Amino acid sequence: MRQRKSVVLGMSYMCVFTCTLTVGMFALSGCGGDDAAKDDAAADGGETGATGSSDSPKVSRNGTYVDEGGRKWLAKDFPYDVWYTDPLAVARQEGKVADPGVGDPGTKPENGGEKTTDPMPASNSGSGEINWKDVVAASVLDVEMKKINNRFKAKLLTVATFNSSYLELPPHVTTMTALSAIAAQHPDEVRWKKNAKQIRDLSASMLTEKLQRGPKSYKQINEPYLNIGDILSGSRPGGLAEPNEDDAMVEYVDIGFLMKRLDIGKKWLLVNVGSEEALKENAEEIKHEAALMSALLTVTTTEGYGYFEDDDFKAFVKTMIDGSKKVSEAVDTGSFDNYQLGFSQLSQACDKCHSTYK
Numbered sequence: 001m002r003q004r005k006s007v008v009l010g011m012s013y014m015c016v017f018t019c020t021l022t023v024g025m026f027a028l029s030g031c032g033g034d035d036a037a038k039d040d041a042a043a044d045g046g047e048t049g050a051t052g053s054s055d056s057p058k059v060s061r062n063g064t065y066v067d068e069g070g071r072k073w074l075a076k077d078f079p080y081d082v083w084y085t086d087p088l089a090v091a092r093q094e095g096k097v098a099d100p101g102v103g104d105p106g107t108k109p110e111n112g113g114e115k116t117t118d119p120m121p122a123s124n125s126g127s128g129e130i131n132w133k134d135v136v137a138a139s140v141l142d143v144e145m146k147k148i149n150n151r152f153k154a155k156l157l158t159v160a161t162f163n164s165s166y167l168e169l170p171p172h173v174t175t176m177t178a179l180s181a182i183a184a185q186h187p188d189e190v191r192w193k194k195n196a197k198q199i200r201d202l203s204a205s206m207l208t209e210k211l212q213r214g215p216k217s218y219k220q221i222n223e224p225y226l227n228i229g230d231i232l233s234g235s236r237p238g239g240l241a242e243p244n245e246d247d248a249m250v251e252y253v254d255i256g257f258l259m260k261r262l263d264i265g266k267k268w269l270l271v272n273v274g275s276e277e278a279l280k281e282n283a284e285e286i287k288h289e290a291a292l293m294s295a296l297l298t299v300t301t302t303e304g305y306g307y308f309e310d311d312d313f314k315a316f317v318k319t320m321i322d323g324s325k326k327v328s329e330a331v332d333t334g335s336f337d338n339y340q341l342g343f344s345q346l347s348q349a350c351d352k353c354h355s356t357y358k
Helices: 019-024 033-043 087-092 138-155 159-163 170-185 193-205 215-232 255-272 276-281 283-299 311-333 336-356
Strands: 072-075
Touching: 138 159, 138 170, 138 215, 138 283, 159 215, 170 193, 170 255, 170 283, 193 215, 255 283, 255 336, 276 283, 276 336, 283 311, 311 336
Parallel strands: none
Antiparallel strands: none
16 A cells, blocks of 8 residues: 655756846946946956966856866856846855855854754654654644545546646645654544545555546545545545555655645645735634645655755755744734745745755
8 A cells, every 4th residue: 555755856056047147246346337347347257256366277258267166166166057037136246156045054044044954843752753743733634634525525426527627636645644654643532533544545545646537546536535424534445555654744644645635735825815914714724734734844854765864855844844933923912014024935945945946
């Protein structure tokens, strides 16, 4: 029943500078008149600021050069392969400019989070496992599981209803898998906890093959769904295979679909919480979504996904989790300004993380 998902994600930065923009990067004194002419002249053969002299064999006529490691630079401390919101403004700054969204070790990144080597709550036992009680309340797992089950009830009535919605199902299937895996490790009780691993295995089996229109995929997802529904209602069906005892998240939870569910949550907050009135009206749902996002974000840092020892990735995740917590706290205080700060921190860290990890 297990589904192993091996995820190898490459890191890359977007190259968005054209040759014209490259020349413009050296307009440190202004963008027009004599200053612009001087800068154009410098780009064609004057001092580049990268090596201090244009006679270096690594400096091209437009001022770029390649360091010993093969990385291309626009000028000193301005890497060619990094995207900036306002590259001209960055080029006018003095001193070193860090890669956006990452920051230097021991400093606060631009999005407000702190870089850390261990941002996740650790088990009191010292085993290094996540202490899920510090991450998410058991009640959140139960509420979200009900929501997902109700969603499937409407989408899986017939093959026709499945065909019209099958593309939107995988992120919610994966969330069900992740939540049941968390419940199995959570120290607090959930009414279906004793069957949590069974639910995990069943939900993972829904995506053993890529979903397509038609009765085959409908059967693939509907049969496990019906069994899960029975378990959630308190009646475990007979004849089910014994659940696997492996607790590794990576064995069951696809990180790509998990990221899509996180994006769904972020967009929901963006659309539904645009005022202080909306903050109050949607208070319960906002707090639930913020808690759920914190839990799913924590899953992405567990061992096996490739980010377990990646401090940069974990710093992004911690910033997003901190933003989620601020969102929840803003609901408690009724402060829309604080909500906006928390959501902005969450959203910006998410966007920067995606621009770094493809």
